[in-house]
Amino acid sequence: MTFLDIVLRGLIRRPLRTGLTALGISLGIAALVALVGTARGFQRGWADAMKARGTDIVVSNMAGALTPTTFDESERDRISHLPGIKSTSVLLVNLTSVEDAPMVIVSGREWGGYEWKNLKLVSGRLPRDAGEAAVVLGKAAAESLRKKVGDPIQIEAQQLQVVGIADGGALVENGSIILSLPLLQQIMGDSGKINVIDVEVDPSLGESGIKRLCSEIDRQIPEAHALEAANHIGDSMAYRLIHAMSWGTSLLAVVVGVLGVTNTMLMSVFERTREIGILLAIGWRRIRVIQLILSESALLGLTGGIVGILLGYAAAKAIEMAPAMRGLVQADFTPGLFAIAVAIAVGVGVLSGAYPAWRGAQAQPGRSLSA
Amino acid sequence: MHSDHVFEAQELGKEYDGGQVHALRGVDATIRDGEFIAIVGQSGCGKTTLLRMLGALDRPTAGQLLYRGEPIPELRDPSAYRAREVGFVFQEFHLLPTFTAIENVQLPMLGMGLSADRRRRRAAQLLEAVGLKHRFDHLPAKLSGGERQRVAIARSLANEPPVLLADEPTGNLDSENAEMVMDLLNRIHRERGGVLVLVTHDAAVAAHASRQIEMKDGRIAPCYQSI
Numbered sequence: 001m002t003f004l005d006i007v008l009r010g011l012i013r014r015p016l017r018t019g020l021t022a023l024g025i026s027l028g029i030a031a032l033v034a035l036v037g038t039a040r041g042f043q044r045g046w047a048d049a050m051k052a053r054g055t056d057i058v059v060s061n062m063a064g065a066l067t068p069t070t071f072d073e074s075e076r077d078r079i080s081h082l083p084g085i086k087s088t089s090v091l092l093v094n095l096t097s098v099e100d101a102p103m104v105i106v107s108g109r110e111w112g113g114y115e116w117k118n119l120k121l122v123s124g125r126l127p128r129d130a131g132e133a134a135v136v137l138g139k140a141a142a143e144s145l146r147k148k149v150g151d152p153i154q155i156e157a158q159q160l161q162v163v164g165i166a167d168g169g170a171l172v173e174n175g176s177i178i179l180s181l182p183l184l185q186q187i188m189g190d191s192g193k194i195n196v197i198d199v200e201v202d203p204s205l206g207e208s209g210i211k212r213l214c215s216e217i218d219r220q221i222p223e224a225h226a227l228e229a230a231n232h233i234g235d236s237m238a239y240r241l242i243h244a245m246s247w248g249t250s251l252l253a254v255v256v257g258v259l260g261v262t263n264t265m266l267m268s269v270f271e272r273t274r275e276i277g278i279l280l281a282i283g284w285r286r287i288r289v290i291q292l293i294l295s296e297s298a299l300l301g302l303t304g305g306i307v308g309i310l311l312g313y314a315a316a317k318a319i320e321m322a323p324a325m326r327g328l329v330q331a332d333f334t335p336g337l338f339a340i341a342v343a344i345a346v347g348v349g350v351l352s353g354a355y356p357a358w359r360g361a362q363a364q365p366g367r368s369l370s371a
Numbered sequence: 372m373h374s375d376h377v378f379e380a381q382e383l384g385k386e387y388d389g390g391q392v393h394a395l396r397g398v399d400a401t402i403r404d405g406e407f408i409a410i411v412g413q414s415g416c417g418k419t420t421l422l423r424m425l426g427a428l429d430r431p432t433a434g435q436l437l438y439r440g441e442p443i444p445e446l447r448d449p450s451a452y453r454a455r456e457v458g459f460v461f462q463e464f465h466l467l468p469t470f471t472a473i474e475n476v477q478l479p480m481l482g483m484g485l486s487a488d489r490r491r492r493r494a495a496q497l498l499e500a501v502g503l504k505h506r507f508d509h510l511p512a513k514l515s516g517g518e519r520q521r522v523a524i525a526r527s528l529a530n531e532p533p534v535l536l537a538d539e540p541t542g543n544l545d546s547e548n549a550e551m552v553m554d555l556l557n558r559i560h561r562e563r564g565g566v567l568v569l570v571t572h573d574a575a576v577a578a579h580a581s582r583q584i585e586m587k588d589g590r591i592a593p594c595y596q597s598i
Contacts, residue, residue: 001470001473001474001477001487001490001491002487003481005474006470006478006481009469009470013469274465275467278465278467279467279478280450280453281426281428281453281459281465282453282454282459282478282479282526282527282529283450283451283453283454283455283479283530284450284454284478284479284481284482285448285450285451285482286450288481288482365428365453366423366428366429369428369461369465
């Protein structure tokens, strides 16, 4: 028999109570894993989409809402001549409901821009010209909208036709409806307006060169902000709000977990007052009693953490599959996130066990035995 | 102090509830190495209080209590004293209900620098010595009263303490089991030596002791004061 056996025995003597408490912690950890993983996946999806498009720098103003605020198309002329820029392409990106799908990314791209060349069609064709009332759907968008080549599609009041389906190479790209910029400007009534300038840089330009170029672009276009493609979504107010909310919600769930474990451990200590007295009478040190109770609560946290990771993973997959979210997010799970989740769970256990452990160690062996 | 004095009590007093209850009122007593002492007296006379003080489970409010010349209430590490110097046997056995017989015997050995294997082997030897070879893996609830007390006796010997303190060890047993437990304690004391202090209100049990101390109203009864 080892110390760990004694710890385990303390937990399994009340299996239902232990199970429910571990479940309480696991729900908090599941919320953390699912929400933070999904938020990170959202950022990762955007970064991948940019890479697939061949974009190195994104110039936009993400501070306001979920989609960037619009500015004038001519702003691009202020930067296109800058050294290090290979090409630029302007876009109008919108998040809107299309037919049955509550939220789809609609991406109007400059006709002839480099992104059209990087688009890999899996069926159909690209629009013939900028004026054709035609769209290309990303694979996931085609699936969630249940469209194939040749089907009609309605965006706002405009009737269009699906002419091609593309593999965007990244989730966000695959979840988009892609059409020519002038067509989307006309549909949205935003003539001459864009909200994103995608920049492709010279391959010789290193990371520091890209950073310098971003600063230069910021000077030239003060109403927008230039960021390396991988970072640009993280800069948006909406994303930061989602990120903060996911941590906030998770931490709230964790606080509930702390209260649950504290209650369980206190009950456990109270009902074992006599046993703790016996252990002290046969020579156990108080510090060992503290270790026993803290180990029990830490193990409770660890169990909750592991179960929570599994539940959170399942929940994030369910979010991915939800009709409203299909093609928009794919949770990004890293060993780092799981490690943080387990560390928080064990921390919850130890924190929650601290007061009960102290209470347990205050037992007077003489008095506890007569209790 | 004589070199063979294991315990020495001088004017030992214990008050509870801010002086409303006097459990001990000036007890003077000496216990020498090798003695088997029975502390006798009626319920509430203070004999269990005295035993608990000998085991550092309770602190006196007056007087001195020495163990081999050291004041027990001022021990730097009372838990080490309880672990190494004394072994307790209680009237209600006080075994941990979720641990088997052999696990209960191992509990005092944790943190004593023995490997898990050595702890188990020693616990097995002790249970064999008290005649419970066939009961290693039984939970206390599956043992008879006499068997539980024998497990408790084995546990009290786990760290080979020189002093055994038994509080009404036969109080919850029928006469047959009581006799068996007393024979066992006698045998252990004979074989191991050291000190055995036993609290009882049963004259037949006290008769096993080499010396009796009778207590009344928190004092040692007058005829025993010369001891």
